[in-house]
Amino acid sequence: DGGITQSPKYLFRKEGQNVTLSCEQNLNHDAMYWYRQDPGQGLRLIYYSQIVNDFQKGDIAEGYSVSREKKESFPLTVTSAQKNPTAFYLCASSPGPRGVNTEAFFGQGTRLTVV
Amino acid sequence: GENVEQHPSTLSVQEGDSAVIKCTYSDSASNYFPWYKQELGKRPQLIIDIRSNVGEKKDQRIAVTLNKTAKHFSLHITETQPEDSAVYFCAAVGTMTTDSWGKLQFGAGTQVVVTP
Numbered sequence: 001d002g003g004i005t006q007s008p009k010y011l012f013r014k015e016g017q018n019v020t021l022s023c024e025q026n027l028n029h030d031a032m033y034w035y036r037q038d039p040g041q042g043l044r045l046i047y048y049s050q051i052v053n054d055f056q057k058g059d060i061a062e063g064y065s066v067s068r069e070k071k072e073s074f075p076l077t078v079t080s081a082q083k084n085p086t087a088f089y090l091c092a093s094s095p096g097p098r099g100v101n102t103e104a105f106f107g108q109g110t111r112l113t114v115v
Numbered sequence: 116g117e118n119v120e121q122h123p124s125t126l127s128v129q130e131g132d133s134a135v136i137k138c139t140y141s142d143s144a145s146n147y148f149p150w151y152k153q154e155l156g157k158r159p160q161l162i163i164d165i166r167s168n169v170g171e172k173k174d175q176r177i178a179v180t181l182n183k184t185a186k187h188f189s190l191h192i193t194e195t196q197p198e199d200s201a202v203y204f205c206a207a208v209g210t211m212t213t214d215s216w217g218k219l220q221f222g223a224g225t226q227v228v229v230t231p
Contacts, residue, residue, distance in 0.1 A: 033219055040124070042223035043159070043204060050217040058218070090158065096217065103149065104219055106158040 003027040006091050006107035013085075013114050021076045021110045023091035030096030032074035033104065036060060037088045046089075049074055050096055078112065085114045117142040119207050121222025128229055134192040136225045138205035141186070147208040148188050150179060153224075154201045162203075163190070195229045202226050 004025040013019045023032065031050050035043040045058030049068040063082025068074055074093075078085045088111050094104035118141040128134050140148075149164035165172045165179045165188065172179050176195075181188040192199055205222040 031217055031219075035221070040223075042121075043221040045218065045220060048218060056218070092219070094219070103161045103164070106160070108158055 004091065004093050004105050004107045006089075006110050008110060009108065011110055011112045013112070015114055016080045018080060019078050019085075019112065021078070021089055021091075021112070023074045023076065023107055024072055025074075025093040025105075026072060027093055027105065028071070029093035029105075030071070031094045031104075032068070033092040033094075034058075034064075034066065034074070034076045035090045035092065037090055037109075043090065046076065085112060087112060117145060117207055117209055117218060117220045119205060119220050119222040121205050121225060123225060124223065125226045126228070128195050128227070130195060130197060130229055130231050132195055134190075134195055134199070134227055134229075136190045136203055136205070136227075137187060138189070138207075138222050139185075139187040140207040142207070142209050143183075143186060144210045145207040146210045148179070148181060149206050149208075150177075150190050151204045151206065151221075152201045153204065159204060192227075195227075197229050197231055200227055200229045 007022045033048045034046040044060050046064050047066040049055035052071050055068050065077045090109045091107040092104045095102050121138045146167040150162050151159040152162045153159040163174050163179050165181050176193050178191045202224045204224045209216050
């Protein structure tokens with residue numbers, strides 16, 4: 001499965017609660033990414049990290065937070081400040097931009113439903 | 116920062132015909148342009164990529180062309196088959212000289228439907 005795992009596959013939360021989505025990779029990749037996928041809107045970048053202990057905001061970072069304390073892990077927290085959190089979330093990793101850019105691998109995704 | 120636009124949003128073709136998807140990017144310093152295919156209910160997977168020092172790349176029925184001057188790149192699928200039906204995404208990655216360094220930015224996607 002490409003060595004990148006997201007859990008859980010489905011997640012239900014009540015409105016106003018924070019929730020954390022897990023993303024783990026065993027590919028020894030430097031770079032990791034979080035995307036949100038809504039119907040007809042493609043893959044929108046939330047946050048990305050090129051190396052441990054460093055990350056940058058993407059295009060839709062408001063209401064989300066991340067950490068990169070370990071190379072293998074890049075968890076995403078959807079906070080209560082995110083106004084429309086129900087979506088499909090995809091995590092990806094790649095060897096990183098240092099040197100030559102190469103293929104990014106995606107996890108299977110987490111479908112978050114806030115009720 | 117980098118902005119990637121993709122057209123068309125949907126594309127219907129008859130089996131055996133060709134399909135072409137076009138993307139434009141804004142950051143002239145971007146140097147890596149991958150294409151991903153996402154089948155229904157599955158994760159996106161790389162199908163072909165091209166670097167800024169190459170104008171064209173082919174892999175069996177798929178090819179990608181890059182025009183750095185015009186800042187656009189295209190995916191060409193020949194002899195389409197029903198299993199080519201999927202959503203296709205283009206992307207661009209900035210070089211170390213830009214604010215977009217390492218930022219994997221995707222287009223909005225193209226839904227391709229191949230009818231038998």
